[in-house]
Amino acid sequence: MACPFQLSTPPEKAVLLKLPGLLLFVILLTAASMASAATHIIDWNHANTSLVITGQATSNAVVTGNVLDAVTGVDSGYDFTLTLDIQDTFGTPATFNAGDPSLQTNGGEAGVLDLDIAGANRDSTTLLVASLSIDGGHSFADVDVWFNDLDRGAADAWIDEVTMQFGVGSNVYTYDSAFITQTGDSFVGDTSVPSSSPDGNLRVQNSGNVGSTLDFTYGPAAGDAFTSSNQRIAMGATYEFDVITVPEPSAALFLILSSGLILRRRR
Numbered sequence: 001m002a003c004p005f006q007l008s009t010p011p012e013k014a015v016l017l018k019l020p021g022l023l024l025f026v027i028l029l030t031a032a033s034m035a036s037a038a039t040h041i042i043d044w045n046h047a048n049t050s051l052v053i054t055g056q057a058t059s060n061a062v063v064t065g066n067v068l069d070a071v072t073g074v075d076s077g078y079d080f081t082l083t084l085d086i087q088d089t090f091g092t093p094a095t096f097n098a099g100d101p102s103l104q105t106n107g108g109e110a111g112v113l114d115l116d117i118a119g120a121n122r123d124s125t126t127l128l129v130a131s132l133s134i135d136g137g138h139s140f141a142d143v144d145v146w147f148n149d150l151d152r153g154a155a156d157a158w159i160d161e162v163t164m165q166f167g168v169g170s171n172v173y174t175y176d177s178a179f180i181t182q183t184g185d186s187f188v189g190d191t192s193v194p195s196s197s198p199d200g201n202l203r204v205q206n207s208g209n210v211g212s213t214l215d216f217t218y219g220p221a222a223g224d225a226f227t228s229s230n231q232r233i234a235m236g237a238t239y240e241f242d243v244i245t246v247p248e249p250s251a252a253l254f255l256i257l258s259s260g261l262i263l264r265r266r267r
Contacts, residue, residue, distance in 0.1 A: 040076050042132075049065040081135060097230050108195075131215045134212070141210065141241065146235070148200070150175075151200040152189045159188060162233060170210075171204050171205065176200075
C-alpha cells in the first residue's frame with residue numbers, strides 16, 4: 001500500500017511505529033459507525049414500498065419491496081425480502097388460499113399482510129416457515145412488530161400458533177391474556193376473534209440487535225381438529241426497526257491500517 005504521508009527523509013531512514021491506542025480508537029469508531037441512527041419501517045400498503053408478491057396460492061411465496069424512512073416515508077435505499085414456505089412432513093404441503101398472501105384488513109387493522117393457509121392438505125405437521133431479511137445482509141435492531149388475529153375456531157376447527165425464532169428469550173411481548181396463551185416464545189389463540197377486532201393481536205419488541213433475519217413459524221397448535229377450510233394470521237401493517245449496516249471491508253481495513261501507523265524519522 002502506498003504511504004499516504006509526505007516524507008522529508010529517504011524511505012530507507014523511516015521506521016513504522018504502531019500506535020495501539022489510536023488503532024483501538026479507530027476500531028471502536030468504525031464499529032460505532034456501523035449503527036444507523038435512522039428508524040426504518042416496512043409499510044406493506046405504502047405506495048413507496050413498491051410491494052411485489054409472487055407465489056400466491058402456492059406453498060412458496062416471496063414478498064419484496066422497499067424499506068422506508070420512518071419519518072419521511074420515502075425509500076431509504078434498503079430493500080427487503082420475505083420468504084414464506086409452507087412445509088408438511090406427511091406429504092403434499094398445504095398452500096396459501098386463492099389470492100394470498102395479500103393486503104387485507106385483519107385484527108382490526110387495514111393494510112396488513114394476510115397469510116391465509118387453505119384447508120386442503122392441512123394437517124398436524126403443516127408449518128409456515130417465514131424469514132424476513134434486508135438485502136445486503138444488514139441486521140435488525142430495536143424491533144417493533146405485530147402479528148394479528150391469533151385465535152381458535154369453534155369446536156377447535158383451527159387453532160393458531162405462532163413462534164418467534166428471533167430474539168428468543170429476550171423479546172418483550174404485549175397481548176391480551178384473555179385471548180392468547182404464551183409458552184416461552186410461542187403463542188396460541190384461545191378463542192374465536194372476529195377479523196375486525198384487535199383482541200387476538202400480538203406485539204413483539206426487542207431493543208437489541210436480533211440478527212440479519214426476523215424468522216417465525218406459524219401453523220396449527222395441538223388439538224386442532226382440521227375441520228376449517230382455512231387458517232389465517234396476518235403480519236401487522238408496519239414493521240419498525242433500526243438497520244445495522246455492514247461497512248465495506250476494504251474501506252474499514254484501509255482506515256485501520258493507515259490510521260494505526262505513523263512514520264518517524266530515525267535519529
